[in-house]
Amino acid sequence: MADSRLQDVLFYSLESAIKAYRRFAQARLSAAGIDITIDQWLVLNMIHESADITLQQIGAAVFKDFASVTRIVQLLERKGLLRRTPHPSDGRWSQLALTSAGKSVISAVEPIAQANRRKALDGIDARHQAQLRAVLKQIMENCDARD
Amino acid sequence: MADSRLQDVLFYSLESAIKAYRRFAQARLSAAGIDITIDQWLVLNMIHESADITLQQIGAAVFKDFASVTRIVQLLERKGLLRRTPHPSDGRWSQLALTSAGKSVISAVEPIAQANRRKALDGIDARHQAQLRAVLKQIMENCDARD
DNA sequence: CACGCTTTATTGATATATCAAAGAAATCAC
DNA sequence: GTGATTTCTTTGATATATCAATAAAGCGTG
Numbered sequence: 451m452a453d454s455r456l457q458d459v460l461f462y463s464l465e466s467a468i469k470a471y472r473r474f475a476q477a478r479l480s481a482a483g484i485d486i487t488i489d490q491w492l493v494l495n496m497i498h499e500s501a502d503i504t505l506q507q508i509g510a511a512v513f514k515d516f517a518s519v520t521r522i523v524q525l526l527e528r529k530g531l532l533r534r535t536p537h538p539s540d541g542r543w544s545q546l547a548l549t550s551a552g553k554s555v556i557s558a559v560e561p562i563a564q565a566n567r568r569k570a571l572d573g574i575d576a577r578h579q580a581q582l583r584a585v586l587k588q589i590m591e592n593c594d595a596r597d
Numbered sequence: 598m599a600d601s602r603l604q605d606v607l608f609y610s611l612e613s614a615i616k617a618y619r620r621f622a623q624a625r626l627s628a629a630g631i632d633i634t635i636d637q638w639l640v641l642n643m644i645h646e647s648a649d650i651t652l653q654q655i656g657a658a659v660f661k662d663f664a665s666v667t668r669i670v671q672l673l674e675r676k677g678l679l680r681r682t683p684h685p686s687d688g689r690w691s692q693l694a695l696t697s698a699g700k701s702v703i704s705a706v707e708p709i710a711q712a713n714r715r716k717a718l719d720g721i722d723a724r725h726q727a728q729l730r731a732v733l734k735q736i737m738e739n740c741d742a743r744d
Numbered sequence: 745c746a747c748g749c750t751t752t753a754t755t756g757a758t759a760t761a762t763c764a765a766a767g768a769a770a771t772c773a774c
Numbered sequence: 775g776t777g778a779t780t781t782c783t784t785t786g787a788t789a790t791a792t793c794a795a796t797a798a799a800g801c802g803t804g
């Protein structure tokens with residue numbers, strides 16, 4: 451069988467590559483003295499970009515379980531990057547808004563995030579990036595199928 | 598900026614795709630009544646394939662932190678899939694060997710793993726798979742660079 | 745309005761990831 | 775051989791992922 455060794459399994463490469471990128475990106479963030487995790491930043495950024503978003507919408511947007519989003523939001527609140535105010539007419543959820551500290555973090559992270567992506571994609575041209583995107587989309591569809 | 602939205606960030610797609618695959622594969626394993634996680638299986642399989650492997654070598658092979666490997670091995674031992682015997686001449690490590698229950702799990706998982714990969718890669722031809730592999734390799738190298 | 749149903753969020757238990765610290769055994773230098 | 779260093783492993787603390795169970799608010803229908 452051609453693909454019996456672990457190293458030949460494509461999903462193993464996929465997993466390794468994304469882990470390598472996460473370690474790389476997190477190290478760059480920490481080196482810049484920014485005390486936030488990649489995942490916390492993802493959630494914070496979603497809230498920054500979309501007013502009146504619910505936790506479930508965040509979860510769907512960043513491909514995270516609702517339970518994880520709940521805990522990340524609690525951490526962000528504890529860190530003072532985020533404020534929650536009860537929604538006036540629907541008691542099930544709270545409105546989320548960045549504090550000024552939260553906005554500072556977003557501004558500080560943005561250039562680092564862009565530099566990280568640029569460095570990680572160094573030498574990979576637009577055509578290959580587009581192909582990668584297409585293949586990943588196909589994989590997601592294949593894994594979503596209910597049959 | 599063209600890539601400002603989260604959904605346009607390639608690494609976000611990468612992460613989503615691998616998460617989708619992991620959920621899919623884990624669900625198939627559980628549905629088959631096999632009580633093991635993907636990561637436990639990865640480690641168990643490495644030990645199955647390589648006699649006299651150390652935890653550090655396993656970690657390097659499956660791209661996991663040594664601490665994670667330690668804990669996964671402890672779980673596999675507790676589940677009775679793995680046995681450790683102290684190494685006769687080097688007291689720092691133990692020899693790892695699958696129990697018969699462990700071997701049964703490997704046999705049971707193998708066809709499911711192959712079917713999962715086949716299904717997840719449905720419609721993606723060998724050329725695109727090779728390109729994906731090459732791009733992932735490049736990303737890993739870019740993220741490993743010390744500069 | 746009272747009931748059941750849906751939506752939104754939280755919590756608990758367990759597994760994994762990461763970093764840092766510590767333990768223990770082997771090896772090297774002298 | 776003893777002390778310092780290196781190698782292999784473990785443990786602790788914290789963050790995230792997943793599944794299951796629960797809580798709490800809104801909504802619809804009678």
